[in-house]
Amino acid sequence: MADPIHSVGIRLERISATFHHRERGDIQAVRDVDLDVKPGELLTLLGPSGCGKTTMLRMIAGFQEPSAGRIFIGELDVTRVPANRRDIGFVFQSYALFPHLTVFENVAYGLRVRRWGESEIGTAVEEVLTLVGLEGFGGRLPNELSGGQQQRVALARAIVIRPRVLLCDEPLSNLDAKLRVEMRGEIQKLHQRLGITTVYVTHDQEEAMAISDRIAVIESGSIAQLGTAEDLYRRPVSAFVASFIGRANLLHGVVRGTVDGRVTLELAGQTVHLPTTVSFDDGTRVAAVVRPEAISIEAAGHGLQAKVTGRVYLGDKVEYTVQLGEETLEIVRFDPPVSENYAPGQEVTIGLPSEGVQLLIDTILHS
Ligand SMILES: Nc1ncnc2c1ncn2[C@@H]1O[C@H](COP(=O)(O)OP(=O)(O)OP(=O)(O)O)[C@@H](O)[C@H]1O
Ligand SMILES: [Mg+2]
Structure with missing residues (x-):
C-alpha cells in the first residue's frame, strides 16, 4: 500500500434507471444524471430515503444496468462491462462479511479470486489490516468483532484489491453516533492516504460535510446541486437543498x-x-x-x-x-x-x- 494508486475519474452521462412494478407502474429511480467525479476525489451522494443513491452506486459498480446513458471509468466506457471486470471495491451498509471465514480469509477473498500467490496474499492482507487498525485480528471470526471492527474488515476487503474506484453505501449507518464520527475520520484519512476515487452514499448531512471533497444533493433521482459543503450551505439553489444541508x-x-x-x-x-x-x-x-x-x-x-x-x-x-x-x-x-x-x-x-x-x-x- 506504500505507493499511491493511479487515480481515475468517473463520468456518468445522462444515466437513468427505471424499475418496472406490476402494481405501481414504472418508477424512474434515476433521471438523466450527468456527473463527473474527479480523479482521487471523494464525492458524496446525499439525499433522503428513496431518492436513488443506492441505484446510482449500483450502476457505477455494474450490479445494475442503466436503462439509458453511459458510464466511464477513466477513459473506458464500462456501461456494458460486468461488475467483476470494473476494478471496483464496494463497502455495503450491512458489511456482508462471510460469517464462517476468519477476518484474514474475508479480506483475502478477492485476492484468491484473482489467483494471487499465498505469500503475496499474506503480505497484502496484513498490510491492509494494519491500515484499518486491525493488526492481529486476522484469526477472528466476524461474530467475535464489534460492529465498528466488522465495518473495518469490510473496508479492508474492499481496498485490498487496490481498486481504481471505491464505492461505499451508507457504511457507517449501523454504528452508534460516537463510533460513526470516529470511523468517518478514519475513512477520510484513508482516502487522503490512498487517493482512491471514492463515491460515498449517506443520508447524514453532517457526515457528508465532514468527509467529502464535493457533495451531490439528490432529489427524486436527479442532482439538485453539486458543490463543496460550503457552496451548498452558503449558496443553496433551492429550498430543498437549503433545508437538507443544515x-x-x-x-x-x-x-x-x-x-x-x-x-x-x-x-x-x-x-x-x-x-x-x-x-x-x-x-x-x-x-x-x-x-x-x-x-x-x-x-x-x-x-x-x-x-x-x-x-x-x-x-x-x-x-x-x-x-x-x-x-x-x-x-x-x-x-x-x-x-x-x-x-x-x-x-x-x-x-x-x-x-x-x-x-x-x-x-x-x-x-
Ligand atoms: N430492485 C428494485 N426494484 C424496484 N424498485 C426499486 C428497486 N431498487 C430500488 N427501487 C426503487 O427506486 C427508488 C430509489 O431507490 P434507492 O434504493 O436507490 O434509494 P436510496 O436513495 O438508496 O434510499 P435509502 O436511503 O432508503 O437507501 C425507490 O423508489 C425504490 O423503491
Ligand atoms: Mg440506499
Whole structure:
C-alpha cells in the first residue's frame, strides 16, 4: 500500500434507471444524471430515503444496468462491462462479511479470486489490516468483532484489491453516533492516504460535510446541486437543498425595489433590506434563506418585530423559536451573554444578516 494508486475519474452521462412494478407502474429511480467525479476525489451522494443513491452506486459498480446513458471509468466506457471486470471495491451498509471465514480469509477473498500467490496474499492482507487498525485480528471470526471492527474488515476487503474506484453505501449507518464520527475520520484519512476515487452514499448531512471533497444533493433521482459543503450551505439553489444541508429559515416576501445591491422586501407586513447579487422585478415573490445562527435578537431596537414562542437552553447555545407574522423562525445563539434571556411570549426585535443571504425565486420553491 506504500505507493499511491493511479487515480481515475468517473463520468456518468445522462444515466437513468427505471424499475418496472406490476402494481405501481414504472418508477424512474434515476433521471438523466450527468456527473463527473474527479480523479482521487471523494464525492458524496446525499439525499433522503428513496431518492436513488443506492441505484446510482449500483450502476457505477455494474450490479445494475442503466436503462439509458453511459458510464466511464477513466477513459473506458464500462456501461456494458460486468461488475467483476470494473476494478471496483464496494463497502455495503450491512458489511456482508462471510460469517464462517476468519477476518484474514474475508479480506483475502478477492485476492484468491484473482489467483494471487499465498505469500503475496499474506503480505497484502496484513498490510491492509494494519491500515484499518486491525493488526492481529486476522484469526477472528466476524461474530467475535464489534460492529465498528466488522465495518473495518469490510473496508479492508474492499481496498485490498487496490481498486481504481471505491464505492461505499451508507457504511457507517449501523454504528452508534460516537463510533460513526470516529470511523468517518478514519475513512477520510484513508482516502487522503490512498487517493482512491471514492463515491460515498449517506443520508447524514453532517457526515457528508465532514468527509467529502464535493457533495451531490439528490432529489427524486436527479442532482439538485453539486458543490463543496460550503457552496451548498452558503449558496443553496433551492429550498430543498437549503433545508437538507443544515437548518434553514425561509422568509417569504415580495420585492419592493432593488437598489445598489440591496433589495427591499415586504415581509410579514414589515419592510427589510437584504443584500443581493441579482436584481428582481418589483412584485417578485422570493424566499430568503436565513440560517438560524445568522439572526440576532434584542429586547427592542431597529429591525423586525417578532414574538418569542420557545426557548431551549443547551449549554453552549440557546435555541429560540419566534413568530414573525405567519412564519415561525428558528434562531440559534451560541454562547450568549447571561442577560440575553428572552422568555416565551416576549416581544423582541430580530436582525437579519447584512451578507450571506440567499434569495430564491418563489416559483422554484414549489416546482
Ligand atoms: N430492485 C428494485 N426494484 C424496484 N424498485 C426499486 C428497486 N431498487 C430500488 N427501487 C426503487 O427506486 C427508488 C430509489 O431507490 P434507492 O434504493 O436507490 O434509494 P436510496 O436513495 O438508496 O434510499 P435509502 O436511503 O432508503 O437507501 C425507490 O423508489 C425504490 O423503491
Ligand atoms: Mg440506499
